[in-house]
Amino acid sequence: MGGRLGLSDEEKDEMIVTPWEVKGRVDYERLIREFGTQPLTDELLRKLAKYTGEVHLQLRRGLFFSHRDLDTVLELYEKGTRFVLYTGRGPSGPVHIGHLVPWIFTKHLQDAFDTRLYFQMTDDEKFLVDDERELDETSRMGYDNALDLIALGFKPRNTYIIYDVEDIDLLYDIALEVAKRITYSTAKATFGFQESTNLGWVFWPAVQAVPCFIHKKLTGENVPALIPAAIDQDPYWRITRDIASKLGYFKPAQIHNRFLPGLGIGGKMSASEPDTAIFTVDSPDVVKRKVWRAFTGGKSTVAEQRKEGANPDVCSVYQYFLYLFEEDDRKLAEREHLCRTGGILCGECKKDLADRINRFLAEHQKKREKAKDEIQKYHIKR
Ligand code: TRP
DSSP states (O other), X not given: OGGGTTOOHHHHTOOEEETTXXXXXXXXXXXXXXXXXXXXXXXXXXXXXXXXXXXXXXXXXXXXXXXXXXXXXXXXXXXXXOOEEEEEEOOSSOOBHHHHXXXXXXXXXXXXXXXXXXXXXXXXXXXXXOTTOOHHHHHHHHHHHHHHHHHTTOOGGGEEEEEHHHHHHHHHHHHHHHHXXXXXXXXXXXXXXXXXXXXXXXXXXXXXXXXXXXXHHHHXXXXXXXXXXXXXXXXXXXXXXXXXXXXXXXXXXXXXXXXXXXXXXXXXXXXXXXXXXXXXXXXXXXXXXXXXXXXXXXXXXXXXXXXXXXXXXXXHHHHHIIIIIOOOHHHHHHHHHHHHTTSSXXXXXXXXXXXXXXXXXXXXXHHHHHHXXXXXXXXXXX
């Protein structure tokens, strides 16, 4: 840490977005430019809505903002080529509410298109990239985290969870085909590998590519995969897209979401500060405490706030309403207006939010318990 002391505020806030680290103020426009992805246009959203019947809340509110080949996938679909969905989770600890965002959207797509989902639990990845972590720990977390996925209502009929370590025999041949066609120099340039990077980590991206292609091996049907995921995963898809056609597959398509902000200053969420994230297993009192301490855009005194209003743009509490906990556009706009004009105080918003989160979690936790009896039905080897 000492090395950062001499940095200016601007440097400290410098954006870093890799699959293993997200830091600083995230500039999404810049990510689109630097990663070379496409912005989600209104026209494309309308095209999607032709099949889904509505523009999903997460699209309307700009939570998903970028894509690769979503247009191609829809064109193929129109001509009769289906697609599969693929997403995943690095089981490094309990699931927090932000992780649910792309999963909720994935469920929406799955329902609309009645398509198969492959879900990868990367217990191997989390073991390799963290010096401190033991393999039995990340594997155990993988089965635990699967309960959160199942609790969202996915059906076993078309949901296939892959636990990398347990299921490696199913993945290994495709991983080899992929790995053989990616040079070390490409991988190094894409992921920033160093002399000190362990060998497992260097090979590992080939494993994340596998579920893009596995449907053909399992069913004989060659169709593209569409991946809803946070944009930090994009480097994996870049190298996968490069080699897909060499192996006779479609390039995987993506739709990218923003990161759900944490409750810390400037929307920070950090694993080292567990109070900045709400985990799905948190008790009502813990939720209340975390929301109570959340960073808002409020003024330092009530009088000042009543007079000048507050700023929802920087407020983590408002972001939670926007992304997850206020589905009614009109009510959201009303809350925003009240906030800006001093008609509502941060304490009131915090109370509302804590109540909503707790209502959601009470249900979620019940479903999570029930999922313990069902988990085997979702395993890719069942
Ligand atoms: N690497 C991801 C993580 O650390 C896990 C993952 C594997 C994933 N396959 C994916 C995420 C596909 C999104 C989409 O969280």
